[in-house]
Amino acid sequence: MAEARADGDVYVVEPLLPQRLRRPSDLLRFIAxxxxxxxVILLALVAKQTLNGLEADVTEGATLVPLLSRIAAFLGGAAVLIVPAAFAVERVFHRDGLRVAEGLIAAIIGMAGSFLFGQWLVSGNLTDLNQLLTGGRSIEPLNTLLTSVIAYATAVRISRRPTWRALMWTTxxxxxLAFFSGRQMTLPGAAVTVLVxxxxxxxTLYGVGSPNTRPPGNAVVAALRKLSFTPVSARRVEDDHQGSRRYAVGLADGTSLDVTVLDRDRQVAGLPYRLWRRIRLNSETRRRAIRSLRAELEREALMAYAAQAAGAGTPRLLGTSEIGTEAALLAYEHIETRPLDDLSDSDITDELLAQxxxxxxxxxxxxxxxxxxxxxxIHxxxxxxxxxxxxxxxEIAAxxxxxxxxxxxxxxxLALRVGAERSVRAAAAVMGPDALAAALPLLQRIALTRETRAALAKQKNMLAAIREQIGALRPQGKVEEVRLERFRPRTLITIIASTLAAYFLLSQLSQVNIYQVVTTANWAWSGLALLASFVSFVAAALMLRGFVPEHLPLWRTVLVQFAASFVKLVAPAAVGGVAINTRxxxxxxxxxxxxxxxxxxxQLIxxxxxxxxxxxxxxxxGSNTTTSFTPSRGLVLVLLAVAVLVVIVLGVPPLRRIVTSRMRRLFSNVLPRLLDVLQSPRKVVEGCVGTLMITIAFIVCLDACVSAFGGTLSFTAVAVVYLTANAIGSAAPTPGGLGAVEGALTLGLTVAGLSPELATSAVLLHRLLTFWLPVLPGWASFTYLQRHEAL
Incomplete structure (x- = not known):
């Protein structure tokens, strides 16, 4: 428990409010x-011919004004990245970098999800949907960049800033427009991309939560002072059944208030259940599923005043007030009561039933x-x-x-508490037999509250017993059936299950033959991969020689690189090589x-x-079109990954200190050393050539491993996969990036178009040649160099 001080030395005893909340409104928007x-997809499938005609008209119009199309392409392609970046900078300057981080997470998920969905759609059997989103052309079903940008804009809540919102949606x-007129996107594809x-x-917003904007207890006390109350104490008590906060407030005159706080973010709590009831039940029994904070305040206040006017025994409503823009309160007079649930069944007398x-x-x-x-x-x-x-x-005027x-x-x-006979007898004595006969058709489980339905599950014959007792009062009465349910859940479940079963039976999912993964390997390509692996060690030696002004023997330096591969078994990839070369x-x-x-x-170069x-x-x-100023998917992915990494490093103080200290130790004297190297052009060329050869050798090795198993990927695609996975492996704390590199390479190759089995085989062969196979010669080199006091 925590105590929060309010004005006038009033202490509010309440638990600490959480810093972040999962807002039901975000879940609602996601479902909607x-x-x-x-x-949209269903409508587009139905109106396919109309959409095709519209696309043809737009394309024809674009050919008449090519300059306008190119201007739109340039402005849209550039601004679609510039605007989110500018918004991020503006938020960071206002110390709201956490929101930017949430947006980057959403952007990465959007990019990966849309791309994977597109690949699955292209290789799957949903030909109608694929045709709808691509128009039969070789384009992305979902525009990966646009999906990530919209996910980012949604997660950072850019819609709450009118200027930024207008700018974002204009871009x-x-x-x-540029992609649609250039036949790089279909109209349904654009709509689906935006919605996805x-x-x-x-x-993402619902998953990571949002900052808590609920006013604390001291704000509640301040609002009560504005209503001319004089609080001297306040204590939060148990929330009501709808999750609204409640406070017990003591006043200076010795009386007390029961305060109910309506939080704006709670107005959609329980919405799926209310929506389900509205769909399932007839209109007369439905409650409005969504109300604004103001409408909820007015509804409760109006009902409280109407009950008081009717003479019913209810707590008097003494005042209402808004608490800023995020909450409102209702102040009731405090009455010492206990709920009927706290009484034993034997304590419920006939007199109490009558009351x-x-x-x-x-x-x-x-x-x-x-x-x-x-x-x-009932208290x-x-x-x-x-x-x-x-x-x-x-409800008033019901x-x-x-x-x-x-x-x-x-x-x-009451029948569940005291039995059907006593419940009906007490009700008939006050309300009359006719009122009970009118309620007889409504004795249905669906019409009752959740708590009562749960209790009926233990007494399954209770409703029948109540009907029997009412029938005894009016044996000749005519009962008209009242249909409350539109449909039964069992019927809906049966329809959905039958549809899914039929779909999976008719789809004929492809079966994968795992045995052929190893048996079809081409060992000629494997030999090339092995050669490329060896070249990488020579390249590493050239790189080191190039950045050391002093003379280093080539082949002994090559042995040092082999020894470094042995050290990687017990040290992270980025640490082992540095340590062995320094020694x-x-x-x-x-x-x-x-x-x-x-x-x-x-290392810096x-x-x-x-x-x-x-x-x-x-x-x-990614540059498969020249009609737009649009960066490739890989480039955007890299930029997002770098942005997330920077945010994490700068946002976590311990991590920031570790990185800066290590970077300082590693690069403290780098600039003077580079100036020494620059005095020898031969050294510069040797170092740069070695650096370039290392990367190219590893890419060639991976490309050969893919070809060894019959894979067909472009060299540039393999390069992007390797370079990305190697960066991940370098950051991983495991020896040699073990696990991280394999996972990243397999995922990257799979996303690039290989089957999971083929990608796994190629990665295992690549890691065998570049990580495991050099261990034995690395151990021999390490031993040899130690024996000759070179290490």
């Missing part, structure tokens, strides 16, 4: 987006429906008088059906500071080359 997505519209991006954004029905009778005379007559809303005060609470669920439902609900609840240079008579600087310089090659290959891989 999915429903709209399904409706998105230009982007869609929004769904991913909302799902309960009298209170309900007062409400019904004024056409007020309570809608929740259960044991937790007894110290004098034994009945007090009805929970007015928020009620129709006959709602009033009859109240009688059916109370009859059933080797020190043994060559180079001072420790210069040795570390030389290795640091080589290696990192620059790595990033440059990744961007280059990613751009080449």
């Amino acid at each position: 987006t999915l429903i709209v997505l399904g409706a 998105i519209a230009l982007y869609i 991006g929004m769904a991913i954004g909302y799902a 309960i029905w009298e209170q309900v009778g007062l409400l019904q005379i004024q056409r007020l429906a309570h809608r929740r007559l259960t044991g937790d809303s 007894l005060d110290r004098a034994g008088r009945v007090v009805l609470t929970d007015a928020r669920s009620g 129709g006959d059906l709602l009033l009859r439902l109240d009688i059916a609900q109370l009859l059933t609840y 080797y240079l020190q043994k060559r008579g180079i001072s420790p500071a210069l040795a570390v600087a030389s290795v640091g310089a080589s 290696m990192m620059i080359f790595h990033i440059g090659l990744l961007l280059l290959f990613a751009y080449i891989t």
